[in-house]
Amino acid sequence: MAQGNVIVGLDIGTTKILCLVAEVNAPGDVEIIGVSTHPSKGLQRGIVVNIESTVRSIRQAIVDAEKMAGTEITSVIVGIAGGHIRSLNGHGMITLRNREVTQRDIDRVIESATAGAQPADREVIHVMPQEFIVDGERKIKHPVGLYGVKLEAKIHMVTAQVTQAQNLVKCVHNSGLDVQSLVLEQIASSEAVLTPDERDVGVVLVDCGGGTTDIAVFCDGSIKYTSNITIGGDFLDNDISFGLGASKVVAKEIKERYGIASADLVDEDEDIRIDKIAGSGRKKVSKLELANIVEPRLEEIFTMARREIMRSGYYDMLPAGCVITGGSMAMPGSDYLAQKILNMPVRLGIPSQISGLEELVSKPECSTGVGLLLWGSNNQVSNKKIRIRDPQVFKRVFNTMRTWFSDLF
Numbered sequence: 001m002a003q004g005n006v007i008v009g010l011d012i013g014t015t016k017i018l019c020l021v022a023e024v025n026a027p028g029d030v031e032i033i034g035v036s037t038h039p040s041k042g043l044q045r046g047i048v049v050n051i052e053s054t055v056r057s058i059r060q061a062i063v064d065a066e067k068m069a070g071t072e073i074t075s076v077i078v079g080i081a082g083g084h085i086r087s088l089n090g091h092g093m094i095t096l097r098n099r100e101v102t103q104r105d106i107d108r109v110i111e112s113a114t115a116g117a118q119p120a121d122r123e124v125i126h127v128m129p130q131e132f133i134v135d136g137e138r139k140i141k142h143p144v145g146l147y148g149v150k151l152e153a154k155i156h157m158v159t160a161q162v163t164q165a166q167n168l169v170k171c172v173h174n175s176g177l178d179v180q181s182l183v184l185e186q187i188a189s190s191e192a193v194l195t196p197d198e199r200d201v202g203v204v205l206v207d208c209g210g211g212t213t214d215i216a217v218f219c220d221g222s223i224k225y226t227s228n229i230t231i232g233g234d235f236l237d238n239d240i241s242f243g244l245g246a247s248k249v250v251a252k253e254i255k256e257r258y259g260i261a262s263a264d265l266v267d268e269d270e271d272i273r274i275d276k277i278a279g280s281g282r283k284k285v286s287k288l289e290l291a292n293i294v295e296p297r298l299e300e301i302f303t304m305a306r307r308e309i310m311r312s313g314y315y316d317m318l319p320a321g322c323v324i325t326g327g328s329m330a331m332p333g334s335d336y337l338a339q340k341i342l343n344m345p346v347r348l349g350i351p352s353q354i355s356g357l358e359e360l361v362s363k364p365e366c367s368t369g370v371g372l373l374l375w376g377s378n379n380q381v382s383n384k385k386i387r388i389r390d391p392q393v394f395k396r397v398f399n400t401m402r403t404w405f406s407d408l409f
């Protein structure tokens, strides 16, 4: 039986549900004691389109994780993503009349930065301070106790469409679980694969999963921009299936087994035997043929990612380059192709800073799941359990999250 402070991360992805159970030793120090992954049925491009199928998949992942960890799971930290997510930067200001900044002032200035930025059909899921400015002095992280006349805050705010967030929370609730927190998936992945130095000097995370590609830009140690593209690695399966005349299942299998991200990297061309569609025998295809199908689609994804990075305004301020992660980036040569298209240094991000069951989670597809645990441990969510049993649930989840963020600073 697990002891101590146990938290659970639930990554409800387009292709898989990943459930991770961990004991928290200290903020940022977690030991994983249970891992389970189950095919995800019921999501498209990161959003829930079938409640029943999603609930079934979640239940299966939870039951397996409970067995492995030897503990009952009652509440989870959940990742949220999809094309309905919007993010924006805000700026707030209050006057202090030459006295010390207090925690209440921090809450007020953050409140003023978010005021008016929330349309009725959207809910705030994150409000993250980027910097505080006291009497014109910029880049202050902890202003409490400083004397000043004017306090300003720059913040990054992430909102979700209420109905999409409700559908996700409903799936978790119908699986018999409480939601402790919703965390934007790329914020979670960033916790798992980016180093503090990279965030300080400037870095972009690109998490390419099955149905979405999520982006987060960091500079000066804080988050500056988040965005997502509603295509991911599953689109390669369609292209391979069409191009080679194979079923989608076979296409996915050969992509994962033999796929190489760029034809430039296929040195030893090798024949692969695949089943033709509708059981009409087997045929030979070459690795080069496969790479020639995969490359243009990955190029398209990286080109769209480059456009998003440029839109952030930080493209020229990222000396640490790009960290790619997510299941689709496990394909050999992804870093090579990303570097070519993004024109910056690229490395593959695999979850680190964890102990326990490393062999099961040291994979790019586990970045979000591991990141949910790290985020949870850093934000002490286990002490802030919320029961999701009434129609006011969403307001309570989101209000609580707002409070956690203001607690942080």
Ligand SMILES: Nc1ncnc2c1ncn2[C@@H]1O[C@H](COP(=O)(O)OP(=O)(O)OP(=O)(O)O)[C@@H](O)[C@H]1O
Pocket: 012, 013, 014, 015, 016, 017, 040, 045, 046, 081, 208, 209, 210, 211, 212, 213, 232, 233, 234, 252, 255, 256, 257, 259, 326, 327, 328, 329, 330, 331, 332, 364, 365, 366
């Ligand atoms: N070795 C590999 N080579 C290429 N693709 C791979 C490999 N391993 C996994 N993939 C692909 O990665 C994708 C799944 O990645 P991941 O588990 O990160 O997605 P997800 O979290 O379920 O989806 P999303 O985050 O988009 O909602 C699938 O398209 C899968 O085929």
Ligand SMILES: [Mg+2]
Pocket: 011, 013, 014, 185, 209, 210, 326, 368
């Ligand atoms: Mg994912």
